[in-house]
Amino acid sequence: MASLKELAKRQEGLVGGHRACAGCGASAAIRQILLAAGDKPTVCGICTGCMEVVTTIFPFTAWNVNLVHNAFENSAATTSGMEAAYKALKRNGKISEDMNFIAFGGDGGTYDIGLQSLSGAIERGHKMLYVCYDNGAYMNTGYQRSSATPYTAHTTTSPSGSKIPGKQQKRKDLTEIIVAHNPAYAAQTTPGYYMDLIRKVEKALAADGPSFINVLSPCVPGWGYPPEQSMNISKLAVETLFWPLYEWQDGKYKINVKPREPKPVTEFLKQQARFRHIFKPGNEHLVEEIQAYVDKQWERLLGKEEASK
Amino acid sequence: MKVIAKTGNEAMAYAMKQINPDVVAAYPITPATEVVQIFSNYVADGEVDTEFVAAESEHSALSACVGASVAGGRVMTSTASQGLALMHEILYIAAGNHLPIVIALVNRSLSAPINIHCDHSDTMGSREAGWMQFYSANSQEAYDSIIIALKVAETCGVPAIVSTDAFIISHCMDRLEVLEDEEVQKFIGEYNPKYYALDIGKPKTYGPLDLQDYFFEHKRSQIDAFSKVLGTYNKIAQEYEKLSGRYYPAVEEYRTDGAEVAIFTAGSTADTAKEVVDDLREQGRKIGLVRMRMWRPLPIEEIKKALSKFKAVAVMDRSDTMADFGGPVFLETRGILYDLDKRPIITDYVYGLGGRNVEIADIVRVYDEITEVAKTGKVSKPVTYLGVRGEE
Numbered sequence: 001m002a003s004l005k006e007l008a009k010r011q012e013g014l015v016g017g018h019r020a021c022a023g024c025g026a027s028a029a030i031r032q033i034l035l036a037a038g039d040k041p042t043v044c045g046i047c048t049g050c051m052e053v054v055t056t057i058f059p060f061t062a063w064n065v066n067l068v069h070n071a072f073e074n075s076a077a078t079t080s081g082m083e084a085a086y087k088a089l090k091r092n093g094k095i096s097e098d099m100n101f102i103a104f105g106g107d108g109g110t111y112d113i114g115l116q117s118l119s120g121a122i123e124r125g126h127k128m129l130y131v132c133y134d135n136g137a138y139m140n141t142g143y144q145r146s147s148a149t150p151y152t153a154h155t156t157t158s159p160s161g162s163k164i165p166g167k168q169q170k171r172k173d174l175t176e177i178i179v180a181h182n183p184a185y186a187a188q189t190t191p192g193y194y195m196d197l198i199r200k201v202e203k204a205l206a207a208d209g210p211s212f213i214n215v216l217s218p219c220v221p222g223w224g225y226p227p228e229q230s231m232n233i234s235k236l237a238v239e240t241l242f243w244p245l246y247e248w249q250d251g252k253y254k255i256n257v258k259p260r261e262p263k264p265v266t267e268f269l270k271q272q273a274r275f276r277h278i279f280k281p282g283n284e285h286l287v288e289e290i291q292a293y294v295d296k297q298w299e300r301l302l303g304k305e306e307a308s309k
Numbered sequence: 310m311k312v313i314a315k316t317g318n319e320a321m322a323y324a325m326k327q328i329n330p331d332v333v334a335a336y337p338i339t340p341a342t343e344v345v346q347i348f349s350n351y352v353a354d355g356e357v358d359t360e361f362v363a364a365e366s367e368h369s370a371l372s373a374c375v376g377a378s379v380a381g382g383r384v385m386t387s388t389a390s391q392g393l394a395l396m397h398e399i400l401y402i403a404a405g406n407h408l409p410i411v412i413a414l415v416n417r418s419l420s421a422p423i424n425i426h427c428d429h430s431d432t433m434g435s436r437e438a439g440w441m442q443f444y445s446a447n448s449q450e451a452y453d454s455i456i457i458a459l460k461v462a463e464t465c466g467v468p469a470i471v472s473t474d475a476f477i478i479s480h481c482m483d484r485l486e487v488l489e490d491e492e493v494q495k496f497i498g499e500y501n502p503k504y505y506a507l508d509i510g511k512p513k514t515y516g517p518l519d520l521q522d523y524f525f526e527h528k529r530s531q532i533d534a535f536s537k538v539l540g541t542y543n544k545i546a547q548e549y550e551k552l553s554g555r556y557y558p559a560v561e562e563y564r565t566d567g568a569e570v571a572i573f574t575a576g577s578t579a580d581t582a583k584e585v586v587d588d589l590r591e592q593g594r595k596i597g598l599v600r601m602r603m604w605r606p607l608p609i610e611e612i613k614k615a616l617s618k619f620k621a622v623a624v625m626d627r628s629d630t631m632a633d634f635g636g637p638v639f640l641e642t643r644g645i646l647y648d649l650d651k652r653p654i655i656t657d658y659v660y661g662l663g664g665r666n667v668e669i670a671d672i673v674r675v676y677d678e679i680t681e682v683a684k685t686g687k688v689s690k691p692v693t694y695l696g697v698r699g700e701e
Contacts, residue, residue: 041509045376056517066506068379069516070402074372077364081334081376081384084360086507088331088382092358095507117372120365 001199002036010038011064018062019054023227025217025234026051026133029191030104033131033215034065036201041065042100043086045079047109048072050140051133073113076121076130079103083126100205101128107148108138111174122181122210129204129211132174135219143222147172150242151293152286153274155222160277165286170293175214179248184209187247189256190216192234196245196256207249216243224273233271240268241298246305253305265294315485317478320448321387321413321471322347323485324455326357327493331382331500334362334373336392339425340475341415344387367392371399371410378408379515381505383463386410389475390417393431397438400468404439405531406516409462409500413455414472415479416444416576416627418663426664427475429576430628432604433637439531441469441538442605444575448473448483450557450602456488457549457557460497461542466534474577475664488553496552538606559608560615561600564590568597570679573616573642574625575601578660578667582625585672596676601638612645621654621683623675625695627661635659635692654682660695671695 002010013034020027030051034042043066046052052069055062070078079101089095103121105114110132118130137155138144145158149167154160158167178186184207187200197215204211216237218230225233237243240263245256266287269275278286315323322344325333333352337345352361362377364370367388378384388396393414403410418428432442443458445451451473458469473479488496506515519527542559550556561579564586565571572582579600586598599615599622616622626636634640639657646652658675661667675695682688694700 043380043506043509053518056514058517058519058523061514061517063514064512066509066512067514068376068506069514069518070372070375071398074369074399077369077372078376078379080362080369081332081373081378082380082506083376084332084334084362084373085377085380085382085384088358088360088377089380089507092331094381097509099507099509116365117369120369123365124362 001202002039007035007198010035013038013042013063013065014055015062015064019057020050021220021227023220023230025191025219025230026106026135027054028230029133029197029215029217032191032194032197033102033201036198037100037102037205040098040100042102043082044068045070045075045082045103047075047105047114049106049109051104051106053140072109074117075103075105075109076114076118079128080121080124080126083128103128103130105130105132106140107132107134107136107146111148111172112146119181122178122183122212125209127209129201129213132214133217134214135217135222137222139219139222148174151290152278154277155274165277165283178212183212185211185247185249188214188216188243189245190234190237190243192231193238193245193257200247203247222274225271229271233268236263236268236271239263240265241294242268244298244301246301252308253301255301255305265291311487311489313485313487314482315448316343316480316482317448317451317473318343318415318480319347320452320485321455321473323487324452325385325413326351327488327490328383328385328456328459328497329357329494330359330385332360332362332374332377332384333386334364334370334377335386336364336367336370336388338367338389338392340417340479341387341389341392341413344413367395368399371396371403374410375399375403375406375408378403378410379406379506381502381507383500384410385413387413389415390419390431393435394419397435400435400438400440402516403468407466407531407534408468409466410468411455411459411462412470414470415475416472417475424663425475427477428627428662428664432470432472433628436605436637439467439535440605441467441603443469443471443603444601445471445473445478446577446580446600448478448481449485449555451478452485452487453549453553453555453557456493456496457545460545461538463500464541464545465538467538477577486553492552496549535606539608542603557602558611559603560611561602562615563598563600565597565599565615565618567595569595569619570621570623570676570683571597571599571616571619572623572625572672572675572679573599573601573638575604575638576627578625578627581667581669582672585669585676589673589676594676594680596680604638607641607645609645612642613649616642616646616653617649617651619653621656621679623679624655624657625675626657626659629659629662639692654686654688656682656688656690657692658695659692665696667696
């Protein structure tokens with residue numbers, strides 16, 4: 001694994017000057033991911049969404065690697081096409097270098113509208129890494145709910161009203177959906193644990209086949225917290241077991257961080273305006289429900305790890 | 310020259326084999342399924358070097374084609390009907406990025422009601438997407454057009470659709486003259502795009518966000534590229550004639566000398582209408598046929614030249630615009646003829662939707678009615694739905 005010192009010497013794949021919000025978790029993650037991939041030329045695809053919009057406003061680009069944007073729901077299919085062309089051009093001698101292929105998408109482009117495209121690309125076995133930067137809603141268009149939005153979170157299409165307290169459904173477990181595809185590698189991480197992120201990207205790119213990393217990416221305006229808190233909130237998601245760091249390969253689960261004394265989930269939720277309403281008197285049961293759900297999911301994950309040993 | 314027996318689908322797949330693209334990403338759909346199936350066999354038997362991407366939908370198929378084409382590959386696919394409708398979003402993106410992808414398409418009606426047979430509503434619904442459109446009259450033309458269209462597409466940076474009529478051409482065995490593989494390869498040449506995403510020495514962003522300050526210029530440049538297509542096509546079609554002995558003008562005239570009226574139509578119906586023209590000409594009728602082969606870009610001068618000599622023209626449209634004013638060929642042709650000092654009278658016959666058979670008698674009737682219109686100068690019915698129950 002590349003050390004911090006080595007990473008610091010690599011050329012940045014995503015440079016500054018783009019228009020992401022101060023404290024953006026997703027852009028920090030992508031920057032780290034491209035550093036981790038930096039030992040080889042990298043070609044990227046990206047869904048329409050926050051990261052595409054803030055980094056590619058013509059005539060500027062923040063990308064120091066080749067980037068292809070096609071549409072909202074098809075970054076997996078598009079990147080799979082690039083990988084197919086790469087194989088063909090390599091075979092007929094037009095290209096000689098080894099390359100990484102990485103597709104990016106937000107939770108809108110991945111959990112929802114692009115799920116079919118992703119499923120197809122993984123099933124077909126293209127050697128590419130798909131990275132979902134999951135910020136838990138359609139942040140680019142103004143914070144609408146997605147199937148990655150957590151239970152009770154306020155979004156502009158699951159608002160906390162006088163009758164309904166935010167989103168009424170639990171999150172879709174996308175990482176497990178991908179695991180069910182039997183890919184070469186799958187993992188969850190978050191940029192607060194940056195060395196975990198780096199290691200997982202290296203592992204994913206070294207895997208012989210399709211790989212997937214789900215990156216929980218705090219969003220300052222969508223989640224509602226001060227910009228300097230992004231990495232702390234990213235860590236709190238792990239320390240409260242809201243977002244376990246784990247990986248899956250060859251049928252085996254490995255949980256990468258097991259907090260000795262997990263913090264109550266309220267420590268993660270309380271930092272964010274999108275959960276403010278559940279701390280009002282009369283909503284105590286919602287907080288209890290969330291805690292119970294987090295505990296249950298954690299137990300299930302521990303069980304999977306144990307069972308696959 | 311080799312002569313073989315092939316269906317329309319087999320002919321298009323055979324042309325794809327001889328082109329030997331870098332990537333074919335496709336999803337099978339009736340009645341174009343065979344194109345994908347036959348091509349898969351070529352891949353499985355090692356007869357092509359192509360990476361075949363068996364996509365999980367047409368949307369992903371064309372998305373993967375866009376990725377492969379941006380990456381620098383020579384790329385083709387095949388679809389029909391609902392498949393083209395599902396590709397619709399990506400059609401514009403492929404064209405907007407100047408990616409010379411070629412679709413071997415079989416024209417089939419669009420749902421609802423669901424139907425698997427021929428009409429032109431699928432491609433006519435994609436007229437504004439920025440793709441060239443070639444409507445073939447038979448298998449031979451479909452085979453030749455695939456090869457010609459690929460070269461025009463790569464020369465102009467404009468994608469192309471080559472289509473045949475569902476079942477009437479796609480599944481009908483026909484005599485086919487084919488070129489040798491080497492001849493095809495020599496004709497199309499190597500594909501070496503100026504910019505491609507696997508060119509790692511010069512990182513670039515493809516498909517960036519393009520707002521009020523540049524979008525319009527980029528769209529204008531796309532239209533500019535499109536305006537060069539027809540001239541390029543004419544040149545390449547002549548080169549192809551030298552190679553094959555077969556020439557396909559953008560607009561074909563058939564026995565129009567001395568004719569006072571004509572049918573203007575496309576696809577297999579034009580081949581049927583030629584038989585009718587031969588018969589009626591023998592009876593001394595002053596009739597002719599004009600066949601529209603290329604409908605994007607619109608060969609405007611060719612259409613003016615072909616149609617301006619008639620007193621009256623009956624367009625036969627195999628789709629409708631839902632404008633309550635007939636089909637797209639009719640409406641656009643009226644626009645093209647508007648500039649002429651002396652315009653023919655023009656009427657429309659929407660026919661054959663959902664594969665409704667068009668028979669010799671139907672075409673004779675159209676000639677009879679348009680002859681009457683020319684004689685009297687009066688149009689009682691600008692748009693007729695030909696052969697529909699309860700219509701007459």
